[in-house]
Amino acid sequence: MSRAGALRLVVAAGLTGFLLWKSDPASVAAAARGADWRPIAVAVILVLIDRALMAYRWVALLCIVEPAARPSLGAIMRIFFVSTFVGTFLPASVGSDAVRAYSVMRLNVGGGDAVASVLMDRVLGVASILIMALVGLTLASDLVDNWTILTALIVSAAACFIALALVFSRRAAAIAARATRVLPANVRQPVERGVGSLLDSIGRYAAYHRELAQVLLASLAVQTLRIAQAYYLGRGLGIAAPASAYLAFIPLILLIMLLPVTINGIGTSQAAFVWFFARAGVPSASAFALSILFVALGIVGNLPGGLLYAAGRSSSPSAGSALRSG
DSSP: OOHHHHHHHHHHHHHHHHHHHHHOHHHHHHHHHTOOHHHHHHHHHHHHHHHHHHHHHHHHHGGGSOGGGOOOHHHHHHHHHHHHHHHTTSSSTHHHHHHHHHHHHTTTOOHHHHHHHHHHHHHHHHHHHHHHHHHHHHHSGGGGGOHHHHHHHHHHHHHHHHHHHHHHOHHHHHHHHHGGGGSOHHHHHHHHHHHHHHHHHHHGGGGOHHHHHHHHHHHHHHHHHHHHHHHHHHHHTTOOOOHHHHHHHHHHHHHHHTSTTSSTTTTHHHHHHHHHHHTTTOOHHHHHHHHHHHHHHHHHHHHHHHHHHHHHHHSOHHHHHHHHTO
């Protein structure tokens, strides 16, 4: 693990441990023991639905791949679900994206198209969180001056703006391509080829307005489902906060979790849940338990990929290899 990765791990562990101590471990355990598992079961069903929507997004974004070279729907879905499972054990959310891009490249999809599809999936997902976060701020307008929230908003908005510029502006793509000239001569040529291929693939999305709009709408539906998941988890824990509190807070929490300061949002998610829900009168022990369940629910949503991965290992060598590549 790199020094930066180790530092993020330390921050994640430190934040989580401190917040657990502040919330009183006995109170957190009591909140978990008293949970009603019926609303939590509803949340589990919702997370499986949101994973299906996320798979659909990527299928739609593979529109730039020539039909003759496009893998079958079954292979694409298998790669998506297995990569989400494998990504559970990688140090950042981009880990699953890298596995997905590499796996689809092994099915003879060009590297530029593979990376572009995963990148656009990520960007449109961030854009949907940003939109929902702005909606949340209309319900909690006093949070606009919070520097952490402002940082998350600015970073997310900048990433979305750059991606859209690369799609719809040839000038922006040319500037990005020229940026490789600062590299040493011995590595410049292969990097230029890779960046050129990626920019060409990203630029082709300019001809697919309908697909991009459909993916953005699906991404907004995913964020709505995540709000509902948190609400039902809260109901299971006996939290009395209204649905409007979840609508206001969850997108902002998701935005903060995207900040690359810890591993997979661990620590920052606990801090954000405790801080935001305190505003709605939720005790820190209950909010901490909610944060743990919310993170755990994401892991549950990745388990179907684990089943596919296990099935690949136990099947024929060729099929197993295809599954493990996801």
